[in-house]
Amino acid sequence: MSIQPMLELKNVHSGYGSIKALKGISLKVMPGEIVAIIGANGAGKSTTLMTICGIVKVEKGEVLYRGKVINKVPPEKLPTMGLCQVPEGRRIFPRLTVMENLRLGAFYRDDTNQIMKDIQHSYEMFPILGERKSQKGGTLSGGEQQMLAIARALMTKPKVLLLDEPSLGLAPIIVQQIFDIIAQINKEKGTTILLVEQNANLALQAASRGYVVETGEITLEDEAPSLLANPKIREAYLGE
Amino acid sequence: MEYFIQQLINGITLGGMYALIALGYTMVYGVIQLINFAHGEFFAAGGYVGAIALGYFAGIGYMETHPIICLTASFAMAMAYCAYLAVGVEKIAYKPLRKESRLAALLSALGMSIFLSNGLMLTQGVYDAVYPSELFQGRFDFGMVTISYLQIMIVSLTAFLLVGLNLLVFKTKVGMAMRATAQDKTMSALVAIGSNRIISLTFAIGAGLACAAGIMYGLYYGSVRYDMGFVPGIKAFAAAVLGGIGNITGAMLGGLIIGMVEIFGAGYLSSEYKDVFAFIILIAVLYFKPNGIMGENIDDTRV
Numbered sequence: 001m002s003i004q005p006m007l008e009l010k011n012v013h014s015g016y017g018s019i020k021a022l023k024g025i026s027l028k029v030m031p032g033e034i035v036a037i038i039g040a041n042g043a044g045k046s047t048t049l050m051t052i053c054g055i056v057k058v059e060k061g062e063v064l065y066r067g068k069v070i071n072k073v074p075p076e077k078l079p080t081m082g083l084c085q086v087p088e089g090r091r092i093f094p095r096l097t098v099m100e101n102l103r104l105g106a107f108y109r110d111d112t113n114q115i116m117k118d119i120q121h122s123y124e125m126f127p128i129l130g131e132r133k134s135q136k137g138g139t140l141s142g143g144e145q146q147m148l149a150i151a152r153a154l155m156t157k158p159k160v161l162l163l164d165e166p167s168l169g170l171a172p173i174i175v176q177q178i179f180d181i182i183a184q185i186n187k188e189k190g191t192t193i194l195l196v197e198q199n200a201n202l203a204l205q206a207a208s209r210g211y212v213v214e215t216g217e218i219t220l221e222d223e224a225p226s227l228l229a230n231p232k233i234r235e236a237y238l239g240e
Numbered sequence: 241m242e243y244f245i246q247q248l249i250n251g252i253t254l255g256g257m258y259a260l261i262a263l264g265y266t267m268v269y270g271v272i273q274l275i276n277f278a279h280g281e282f283f284a285a286g287g288y289v290g291a292i293a294l295g296y297f298a299g300i301g302y303m304e305t306h307p308i309i310c311l312t313a314s315f316a317m318a319m320a321y322c323a324y325l326a327v328g329v330e331k332i333a334y335k336p337l338r339k340e341s342r343l344a345a346l347l348s349a350l351g352m353s354i355f356l357s358n359g360l361m362l363t364q365g366v367y368d369a370v371y372p373s374e375l376f377q378g379r380f381d382f383g384m385v386t387i388s389y390l391q392i393m394i395v396s397l398t399a400f401l402l403v404g405l406n407l408l409v410f411k412t413k414v415g416m417a418m419r420a421t422a423q424d425k426t427m428s429a430l431v432a433i434g435s436n437r438i439i440s441l442t443f444a445i446g447a448g449l450a451c452a453a454g455i456m457y458g459l460y461y462g463s464v465r466y467d468m469g470f471v472p473g474i475k476a477f478a479a480a481v482l483g484g485i486g487n488i489t490g491a492m493l494g495g496l497i498i499g500m501v502e503i504f505g506a507g508y509l510s511s512e513y514k515d516v517f518a519f520i521i522l523i524a525v526l527y528f529k530p531n532g533i534m535g536e537n538i539d540d541t542r543v
Contacts, residue, residue, distance in 0.1 A: 053429075053430060054429075055426055055429065055430075074429075074434065075429040075430070076428075076429045076432050076433060076434040076435075077432070078432075079430065079431055079432040080432050084430065084431075085430050087426070087427065087430060091424055091426070091427040091430075093419070093420045093423045093424060093427065094423060095419065095423055096416065096419060096420060096423070100416050100419075103413065103416060104413075104416055104417065104420050104428075104431050104433070105431050107413070107417060107431050107432050107433050108432040152431065153431075155431075156431060156432065
């Protein structure tokens with residue numbers, strides 16, 4: 001008997017009105033894995049994550065989370081089931097404080113004491129957030145916002161964490177820090193991670209497997225080291 | 241001087257009512273960027289339910305023996321009724337249009353306003369509904385200045401509701417979720433906040449406050465009419481714009497200013513023109529400072 005995937009997409013089609021963004025995406029993410037989706041701008045990477053989260057509706061095909069079809073589950077129910085996304089551009093609530101942003105990550109939870117402990121834990125993980133806990137989210141730097149976005153997502157207690165372009169617009173040293181943290185979350189909490197990145201090099205170094213998306217379709221899937229070694233990938237996505 | 245203080249007291253009483261109505265406009269705008277032109281009808285509906293409830297209590301003689309209980313019960317019933325009414329209105333008239341252009345929902349709101357106001361006329365008649373007059377008859381006299389018990393009741397209840405709303409929006413988890421929904425609905429969904437519930441709640445709270453103002457209006461002026469929602473509704477809208485639409489503190493402040501200006505304008509200039517002052521302010525604000533007085537730090541206290 002094979003292990004059940006945490007997340008599986010079967011021939012998923014979706015889009016925005018008449019624009020078809022996904023034209024039959026199929027992929028699997030196994031428990032504890034880090035999987036990367038790489039591809040160019042507009043290939044459908046973010047749409048894939050938004051479709052998994054129910055923000056963009058599935059037109060055809062199935063999204064399965066731990067073996068259960070979640071196509072019709074309202075988006076706000078998914079975090080309560082352990083599926084959470086850190087969206088592109090981080091989307092911190094700009095007029096809420098750092099503390100309030102974290103608190104809202106735990107919106108559906110009732111265990112107030114544990115929530116307070118988890119917020120403290122976030123501050124230990126990202127000391128800068130502790131220093132700025134009363135500051136409005138909108139006043140943070142890009143890197144701090146990315147940390148807050150990840151910390152906020154962790155407050156939902158995810159089993160599967162979807163990360164959309166965590167490196168976007170950040171200085172290389174911050175990017176390295178963020179990716180260290182992603183690896184740490186995966187290792188320590190056993191959180192399954194599906195990572196979308198334009199920075200293919202970075203993503204494939206962090207991931208164990210990868211998928212290449214082009215114009216709404218998966219064109220290649222392989223172990224991350226093989227993808228890194230693949231001349232086509234090196235040419236198309238690694239700038240060689 | 242006494243005249244001035246008297247006008248000040250009257251202005252606070254009226255301004256508080258406008259503030260309560262203005263909050264509904266501003267909160268709904270904050271969350272779904274809609275000017276809910278049907279909002280004044282919740283004020284009118286509240287006035288009527290209050291008249292019916294208080295009239296009933298007066299009829300069975302409870303009013304003289306237990307005035308506070310009767311009043312509390314009437315407010316509670318009317319506010320609950322208006323809250324449900326507003327949630328229904330949102331589901332029927334606005335929710336289906338949420339993805340359409342903002343103009344569609346705006347027109348739907350105008351239609352809803354006409355519908356509700358006519359519904360009130362058809363069910364309750366075109367004549368004034370009278371409030372029982374035996375409530376809070378006493379008053380304090382300070383020389384030329386008088387403050388009626390009724391005014392004290394109205395101002396303290398208004399203050400209570402305003403403080404309560406501030407606590408709810410800025411100190412509770414639900415208030416946090418309301419502010420988050422106003423800022424980014426998609427992200428709110430990604431942290432398990434259902435925007436439909438938050439939108440319903442916003443309508444319910446806004447209508448509840450307008451309803452309370454409607455009952456106060458009825459108590460203060462002695463009667464209510466089916467079309468009473470229109471003019472105070474528009475004045476409260478002016479107050480919300482003056483304060484900076486979407487800004488809660490601004491709406492409270494705007495309501496007080498509009499009420500003051502109206503009373504002082506009527507007292508010192510001409511009472512014939514009392515309705516005009518609010519609109520002069522509205523035009524001036526739109527012309528000179530469209531963001532409203534709280535416009536600069538709109539970031540701080542928006543819903």
